[in-house]
Amino acid sequence: MNQEELNNKLAEIKDKLTKIELKSDTRIYLYCEGENSYAVNKFLFEDVPLRFVIATGIDSDDCFEVIYHYSYDQTGCVISLKAFIRDRENPAIESIAPFLPAAEWIEREIHDILGIDFKNHPNMRRLILADDWPDGVYPMRKEVKK
Amino acid sequence: MSWKIWSLKKSPWVFHVNTGACNNCDIEIVNLLTPKFDVERFGIKLVGSPRHADALLVTGVVTRQAAPRLQEVYRQTSKPCVVFCMGACACDTGIFRDGYHVVGPVDKIIKEVDPNAIIAYVPGCPPKPEAMISGVVKALSIL
Amino acid sequence: MKETVKKPILAVGPFHPLQEEMEFFQLTIDGEIVTDIDVRLSYNHRGIEKISESLQFDQIPFLVSRICGICSASHPTAYVNAVEELAGIKPPERALYVRTIINELERIHSHLLWVGLAGHFIGYDTVFMWAWKYREPVLDLLEEITGNRNNYGNVKVGGCREDVPNELVPKILKELDEIEKKTEMLTKAVLDDPVLHARLKGVGILSKEAAIKYAVTGPTARGSGVDIDVRRDDPYAAYGDLDWNVITQTEGDVFAKAVVRLLETFESIKMVRQALKKLPDGPVAVEVKEIPPGEAVGHAEAPRGETFHYVRSDGGNRPIRHKVRAPSYVNVPSFKASCLGQRIADVTITLAAVDPCYSCTERLAVIDQHNKVIHDGESLLRLSREKTAQMRKELGVPGLKMEDL
Numbered sequence: 001m002n003q004e005e006l007n008n009k010l011a012e013i014k015d016k017l018t019k020i021e022l023k024s025d026t027r028i029y030l031y032c033e034g035e036n037s038y039a040v041n042k043f044l045f046e047d048v049p050l051r052f053v054i055a056t057g058i059d060s061d062d063c064f065e066v067i068y069h070y071s072y073d074q075t076g077c078v079i080s081l082k083a084f085i086r087d088r089e090n091p092a093i094e095s096i097a098p099f100l101p102a103a104e105w106i107e108r109e110i111h112d113i114l115g116i117d118f119k120n121h122p123n124m125r126r127l128i129l130a131d132d133w134p135d136g137v138y139p140m141r142k143e144v145k146k
Numbered sequence: 147m148s149w150k151i152w153s154l155k156k157s158p159w160v161f162h163v164n165t166g167a168c169n170n171c172d173i174e175i176v177n178l179l180t181p182k183f184d185v186e187r188f189g190i191k192l193v194g195s196p197r198h199a200d201a202l203l204v205t206g207v208v209t210r211q212a213a214p215r216l217q218e219v220y221r222q223t224s225k226p227c228v229v230f231c232m233g234a235c236a237c238d239t240g241i242f243r244d245g246y247h248v249v250g251p252v253d254k255i256i257k258e259v260d261p262n263a264i265i266a267y268v269p270g271c272p273p274k275p276e277a278m279i280s281g282v283v284k285a286l287s288i289l
Numbered sequence: 290m291k292e293t294v295k296k297p298i299l300a301v302g303p304f305h306p307l308q309e310e311m312e313f314f315q316l317t318i319d320g321e322i323v324t325d326i327d328v329r330l331s332y333n334h335r336g337i338e339k340i341s342e343s344l345q346f347d348q349i350p351f352l353v354s355r356i357c358g359i360c361s362a363s364h365p366t367a368y369v370n371a372v373e374e375l376a377g378i379k380p381p382e383r384a385l386y387v388r389t390i391i392n393e394l395e396r397i398h399s400h401l402l403w404v405g406l407a408g409h410f411i412g413y414d415t416v417f418m419w420a421w422k423y424r425e426p427v428l429d430l431l432e433e434i435t436g437n438r439n440n441y442g443n444v445k446v447g448g449c450r451e452d453v454p455n456e457l458v459p460k461i462l463k464e465l466d467e468i469e470k471k472t473e474m475l476t477k478a479v480l481d482d483p484v485l486h487a488r489l490k491g492v493g494i495l496s497k498e499a500a501i502k503y504a505v506t507g508p509t510a511r512g513s514g515v516d517i518d519v520r521r522d523d524p525y526a527a528y529g530d531l532d533w534n535v536i537t538q539t540e541g542d543v544f545a546k547a548v549v550r551l552l553e554t555f556e557s558i559k560m561v562r563q564a565l566k567k568l569p570d571g572p573v574a575v576e577v578k579e580i581p582p583g584e585a586v587g588h589a590e591a592p593r594g595e596t597f598h599y600v601r602s603d604g605g606n607r608p609i610r611h612k613v614r615a616p617s618y619v620n621v622p623s624f625k626a627s628c629l630g631q632r633i634a635d636v637t638i639t640l641a642a643v644d645p646c647y648s649c650t651e652r653l654a655v656i657d658q659h660n661k662v663i664h665d666g667e668s669l670l671r672l673s674r675e676k677t678a679q680m681r682k683e684l685g686v687p688g689l690k691m692e693d694l
Contacts, residue, residue, distance in 0.1 A: 026523060052504040056599050056612035069586060069597065076523030078586050102504035102619055128334040130211035130247065139246045139339055166333050170358030170439045180421040194667060211331040241352055244343060245336035271440055
């Protein structure tokens, strides 16, 4: 697929997206609500298909974002899917690890540092924080200073 | 001079501990074994257990998870022993000072277990192998 | 046999002198075969992403080059790729070439380091001594160019801190010839050795499907036939101007990964030569004023695979979010796919083949179904070396001697 074909392919899932941003030839940002993240991720990984790179969890004041980064190596395009989690009290999103083992660790890490719950994760346990790190303290949240 | 100190100075057996480092210092320590530096000809030997060691070569900032393990290694090391803080991270946590998972530096964690611990500092990021050898020799000659 | 379940590191057994970073791997076995693995990462977690938010954009290269000692050129390169994209900064041509030279020199010494460690794990200590001896000239070159053997501190937003002086170029070219000769000898010694063929072929196979499911990168991916390389796929620095090949193999075993790394070393030497000869004149940095609000991604091909950074700015002096992903983060979990079904004598070398940014094979422990630790890192290493010795005896081949190299 060349870049134009890739763009057309991505548009197939546009009913689950709130925005498609073609920042440059090789940088695309897709926006969706948290509820649709599972379907869009499955489409990106299995149907397009793209290579999963990593996910970034962000505390964005009024919401949480989980940005799933993918790469289409044939054209060098990086596609970042921003999933917005609006509920700050109990942030949760569907885990994509069941079909994407590569996402297992990063979902565990985001859970450790931001406290986002990944529903149906096959192996949700502490990954990077020490055994004696206090529960409920999420270091990457804005309110945690050090 | 006690027999133990004499043998320590003659050919120190060292045990390497990584408490959360980027690997640079650790690789330079391993470099000491290789032909260019070849510390074994000085009698300095890297051993596989703290019980056989006269000195600890400690790298890393001491992360929260590594701290109790470092203390346990220290307890297991036969005394007297010297703790060498290798590199900026071990000496004073370096650029990671404000990390939420960093509880070091090394001397603070060791002194919780033994306030009279003998600690030597070899700064650098990483210290060159020559600096490490020089640091070890200097510290042992002061002893 | 140890009776109690042990916790990480010391209690598990002796440290090995070659152990570098701390991870904790627990393997469950049935007889001689591995049936499950578990990993515990927190020993090395320093909270770098949070520290990044308190540093200014131009200070961060110093932080990220210390994430890992051997990827200490590729992390800053990926980071500045992101920031320069965010801010629309175009570094001068010469800077792009200098970045390429530093990154490829790092790849050369990193791959040689790996060959040495792999040799050690299977009982070829001559290979270890030899490979580590011949990476020294590369470190010396890097020290002459940048001032440090590692943690070069050379890449910055807008270009490079230190230039490669034109007077130094002939010397570097001459050194490269020497390094190439030694690498050829090492490659031949490794690839022609029937014991190594027997020991490493068919061991630790990562299938192409598993490589994709675990999203692995670098030689771990290319050894399994996944043809990806950031330098070719999304060129940065001067890679788009150079003539070189991406090396792949299809078998996915430890031998294939060794071949990829060895042959890549030659490609790197080729690239450094070209970059030095084509080095354009001019400055090595542009002035950088402000980083505007926005977000960007940047990636680079580290020796272990793709290094990926995401940076978000609100127009201030510091990033409001900086995500770092080292290649080992996706490569190490694939150990589960390549290790299950293997014999325990092979786990050390299988893990090493992933070239984790931590030499964590000593952090290995094997548990049986009653939750007892029955092997630790030291004994797994011994098993691995014994297997090689046994094979050598069966094949009737004498061991490699230092004089041979």
